[in-house]
Amino acid sequence: MTEAAPAVEHAEPTLRLRGVGRRFGGLLAVDEVDLDVVHGERRAILGPNGAGKTTLFNVICGDLSASTGTVEIFGEDVTKKPARYRAKMGLARTYQQSRLFDGLTVEDSIYLAIVGVEGGRLRPVLVPGKEREIRERAREAAGRVAISHKLGEMVGSLSHGEHRQVAIAMALAAEPKALMLDEPASGLSRGERQLLTELLLGLDRDITLILIEHDMDIALRVAESVTMMHDGRVIVEGTPDEIRANETVHDLYLGRGYGHE
Amino acid sequence: MTVDRTKLATERVIGVAALVVAVLAPTLFSAFWLNSILTQALILGIGAASLIFLSAYGGMISLAQTGLMGIAGYALANMVTQRVPGGETKGLLLGWDPTVGLVAAILLTVGIGLVFGAVASRSYGIYFLMLTLTYTVIAFLFVGSVTLIGGFSPVAGVDTYTPGFIGDIVTDRERLYYITLITAVFVYLLVRYLVRTPFGVSLQGIRDEPVRMASLGYNVALHRTIAFGIGAFIAALAGVLSAWWFGQLSPTTMGLDATIQMLVIAVIGGLRRIEGAWLGAIAFLMINNEITNRIPSSGLPVIGGTFNTVIGFIFLAIVIVSPDGLMGLWDRMWDALRRRGGPPHAEPEGGEPAAVASS
């Protein structure tokens, strides 16, 4: 259970990683990562492809177990806890490749996200009142990402951009305390990206946001702090401005310099 | 999407018509047809429904259903039959009250199903298929080897000890038919209802993306286990009805052939929609019965062999032409109509889900 509440509410760590590593056979995908994210923070995790960002996400949310180190969320050590436990604590995420339910409708998908956290997962009967309430919430979440017009469509028949919208609606619908988005803008059109940015900026300040994003435009506009990863390790941490000014970041991320200078 | 609405309406009309025919069946069909084809089709359909329930909504193709049916039948047979002169010779002959036996047999089957399901809950795809096949083989060998509860000789007389509310089904086969029909409708409605409940929707989510479901807060293994338990319950109903219909039980009712037959029925019907269970059962039985009666008893001309060869070829043709079975064919027909009406609407490929690599 939670310890005595810390004096300063906003300094309450949402996420605390210590020495987290993850190995796949011979490959060390994540290596000795320490990370602290506090309540309400907007954190971007950047880095070139293959830097270990997604693996780190998977370790945080519990899809993968950590090979080394400890994972703490909301002040509780969850290193050995399964993904579902962490989800119920209020940790929601999206996936790079949407991982949606192709055979379900949009509404059902969002509905599942709510039921997963609210309880009643195993209920084999329909309780009309409850059902109405959850459906209502699901529709509302769909409205927030402007996908209301597709509620009854099978997710499998939607476009790529719509998949992203559904994924975010699912993450939001559960009313999480922390939201982890894995490349939400990937594959989106310019207009869609604009909508996404606005959505993220308008997010409730109570929700902690952790974001992997290649679109620096979005990442640096939304984030208050940035963690730069490379080769499984954290290279730099800082504010967006510090990151912008950092030469290492540019060398790494833009590959600036090969053969030109 | 008017095509979809037309399709739904058409299906409703067909469904109601089928139900009307089913209710009037005793007046429409000969006694043999009623008893052997229709009753059996309903029973096999319930069995196949338990398979299709798991496959269509849970993504689990289970070959354990035949075994679970057999377990229910054997449990019932051992519990209710009595030792009387000129009567049964095999089994425990416990002579329990048939109602108690009925409930106990179903509960036992569900319990075993839950254990089976718990063990299998972490297996997927072809491994799940193989593991559940071994459940059936274990059940087969168990009743065959433990002569106390049966052995390879038939345990008989199950149909003479039915609960009072079931009544005499030995001489009154119409009664058995209606009981089976009611059960089938119940199972159909149960499944249709279940898949709309939180549990059912979750199950479908797990079918599509188990990893995603885990990170949404679901205990994937538990859900799959319980789904397997529900599958076992439906299979138990089929098993009990089958025991009453056959009157006897022997291990081969859950042998490899019977297991494959159940899969064949489900595949002919179509593994993606629950209605396919009964469609597959009736189609299979009709084909089987007709061919058996029509092939000359001296064997096939030219190539030799019996009707099994013909059945093999027909099954081959169905799998090749329509891997989603008859229901799949039906759906594709409507898809074709829709495509003609609206803009090109891509259908999901029948094969490997395309691995969309991101760049």
Place this chain on the structure above:
Amino acid sequence: MSEAAAATEPQAAALLEVTGLSAYYGSAQALEDVTFTMGRESIAIVGRNGMGKTTLCNAIIGISPPRAEGSIRFDGEELVGMPSHRIARLGVGYVPQGRRLFPSLTVDQHLKIAARGASANGSSWTRERVYELFPRLAERKGNGGAELSGGEQQMLAIGRALVTNPRILVMDEPSEGLAPAVIEGLIETFKHLEEEGLAILLIEQNLGVATALAERQLVMIGGGIAAETTASALADDPELQRRYLGVEPLAH
């Protein structure tokens, strides 16, 4: 398209000719009317994640084939609908994203099964030549693919493509996950290969690598070629970077 003005002239002898290529995964359209031509040269296709770059690669090489419409002609032969191994035999070498080495095979075995006789352009890559090119690999001949470091894996993936004696090398994100020093080495290698007469189609997210290797730069956005530009134009124009790649330009 004002950007196109900066594009270099397509070379006369077209080696690879992509015309009106569209591709679908199920209902999702991944490529939309992609058209470009390349000769015996190096070009880079740049763009952010999810813009269809890998799909384009897959369509050219014919693996996990999306439903494709349109035409891809390689030296006059139509590749759409052709099985992957025949495409490879025509002289299209492939270095996939994530290397995709065979975990069961050793370094040497990778090269052994891929090796083929000299191709039409007379280039004749043998295992020995690959080992000369990458002495690191020679040292690790007997190791399994999974036991190599990232850079070594990439060398092997390139070596594996080279021994098929390709006329064009299609490379999907070869710099992914590699340290800058290693990337620099790779670029050296690519330039060397280019001098040997090998055409290179580079698909990159890393602008530095892309601009270092190829002068012609095609920008992909939303499944289509949005613009063609040059390396120098792209490298020196932060505004272009931002527009095409969503990359925040340098502060200074």
Place this chain on the structure above:
Amino acid sequence: MKVGKWKLLLPLALLAVGATIGTSGALATPAQANEVRFAIMTDCKGAFAFGYEVDTAGTIAALSQYAGAKPKNKKKPSAGMTGGSAGGKRLNLVGIGCGDETPALALKETRRLMVQLRADIMLGPLSGDEAVSIAQWARQNPAKTVIIGTAGSQDPTMQIAPKNLFRYHGDGAQWNAGLGEIVYKRLGWRTAALIGDDYSFPWTSAAGIIADFCGIGGRITKRVWTPPAGGDYAPFIRQLPRPNQVDGYFWLVGGANTSAALTAFEQAYGPLNARQHSGNLFLYFLGANTTVAPRLVGAYMGGFGTFQTGGLKNAQARNYVRNASRWFTGQNVNDGFFYNYWNAAWAMVQGLNKSKGAVGPALQRALPRSLKPGFQVANKGVLRLDSRRQAIQDQYPLQITRASGEGTVSTSIVGYVPNVDQTFGGYFGPNKPAPGRNYPPCVKRKLPWQGKIKVVKNGVITNQVIK
């Protein structure tokens, strides 16, 4: 995936055709009053698949002989028959059931034949567990009449014994009567081990052997039952006492497995000594004549109430062989399957003649309680049925002998056990358990034929008793 129109239409058309055909069968056609509908139930799959032709041959030959029928094809019995009448009514063979020795399929086929094809009389089935299943079915369908074709389980006529079920031949225990006494006396066996497959026919066979062998004073020191689908007999063979620990072995391993089991025995203990081995009919039938029998020349074995090759040399037997051989080419009428189906069909004809073509209870009352079949000697050549409609038959223990042809073997009769009844003189009974893994127990006991088994030489029953 592009779906061609034909691809959609073909299965639908198939289904439509199927439905039309199906429903046409569903509408009942009235039965004709001037015919008797009967069916043959046999196997066409599984270990006894060969029975399909043999059993049909036996049936049709008898109907040709006694009811004026004619085989459609002299070489292919299953082609059916034409003509034939009994009790003033035309005989209509409505179908031939195709089982696979499993009770489930037997029952299904029985229903198809008796309900769908509306047969009133069924000749069959062919194997033990099938008969148990069908006996249970018969009990619930008293209007139908079943005459067992060739089945060796005890329960159908002992424990279940419905009034509409008849068996004109012995069960598995009867088929092995006398064998224990012969090996006890001729080969001096005092202890023996027993190995068999784990189902009702081997159990029943073992029951007959145990009753005889223990009855005269022998001791069964080990019973090993092998489960199906094990694949390897070696570990089971090692459960048997070694050849120097026991006088002999009784083999009751089912048809195809006999060779596997004996090969495993040879691999464990060296070449087979025919004097140490005995067993039921599986030592010669079901392909064993080409696999194991040649290695066991001289061994004694049980059989049907007949013999595979070479017959009794008396007028009644010669008469049977002559009559039965006329109808088909290439059929061995000494074969137990042929012989038993022949007798069943013959009994049916007699019954129908007496009932004037009536079926149901009338026929059941009219079916003969005695028959004068080819290989019955005792009781003036008349085989009688007991009160449970089960035959009391003569039994002829056999010996495997070398035949004239190269590499082939044959059997010859070595003994004559008169009037073997199903209870073995009260040893088995309706209120006692059916034979099982460890039933009956091995006890010394006087059997009706003990010490009265006659020596048979060259097909002639002598007056000597076996010593």
Place this chain on the structure above:
Amino acid sequence: MAERIRAWGVVGTVPRALAAGLVVFAILYVLVIADPPDEFGGGNWRTTNTGSALDDPSTFLTTVLDGLTFAGLLFIVASGFSLIFGLMRVVNMAHGAFYLLGGYIAYEIQQRMTGSGFGLNPTEVNTLEWVVPWLVAMVCIGVFGLAVQQLLLRWNQGQDLRQALITIAVSVIVADQVIAHFPRTVPAGTQQFGGNAVSISWPGWTNRLVDLHVGGVTYSLSRLVMLALGAAVGLALFLWLHKTKTGMVIRAGVDDRQMTAAIGINIQTTFALAFLVGSALAAFGATVGGSQASIAQGRDGEWLLFSLVVVIIGGMGSLAGAAVGSVLYGLVFAFAVAYLPTTGNECCTQYSVVLTFALMALVLAFRPQGLFGRAA
């Protein structure tokens, strides 16, 4: 996806400890706990036919040999099944039917070569008369398997359920046709009965017992040959897969089909070859199995089941897995027969088969992909 969920190792400590305890107990039971029966039968839970390994080491040793030699046969058949699954993800449900057909073909050839001598005395059969039938059967079934693959399986790759169903249909047809047409050679004067049991004869020189000079055990040479053949097949497959270019291509194909094609290898040819070899191994196994036991109706289902069990235990598509699966199955089977407790003079051997399947359920409960299997 299965792998990712499994990564959690959800099976709790208690069942793991329980299973481990069971296995340890079984081993201890065989080694020391079991008791030989009293002279007059009877006994308790410790009583087995011969007592523990300490009481009767030679029985223990022969039981080990029984298990291992049978494993040799299992491996020959199952390795073919495994090869086809490993490369092409085809669960070839017709493998048993191929076995049946291959066995009958080998029998017919041997009969023709030896001149119709039924119930062949093994000493009359020379090596050639065993090897030629075996090779002919392999070629026939290999080609037949190839035809099935080319006609029915080539165009629907990746649809594993559909392919399994197609092979089920093939097995139904083949099994029925085999009954209709085999055995063709029958003794003079007897009828041809479809599907009757026949045996193939081992060559004469194998028909003897050899002294192993360990614990006074003499053991059948033909069974040792069976083990040697199994080992030889294993070795040959190993060398083929690891030391030849074709083998490397096959392994590459197992790892990554698309990439193999993308380096210019026609993977279809490789698939065809693998199907040919895999089917031919069914016929090889049938020749050995037909010599050891018999070829008859119903053997098809039996051997399909064995192949499935072995490959499931060992892990689909792994050669080492098939070997370990065969050995485990063979040993558990042999030991279950020999060491299940017995209380009277009737043994409890009937339960041995149930135990082998329990073994499989146990393995799968803890390792759903089999001992050597990779995630699906």
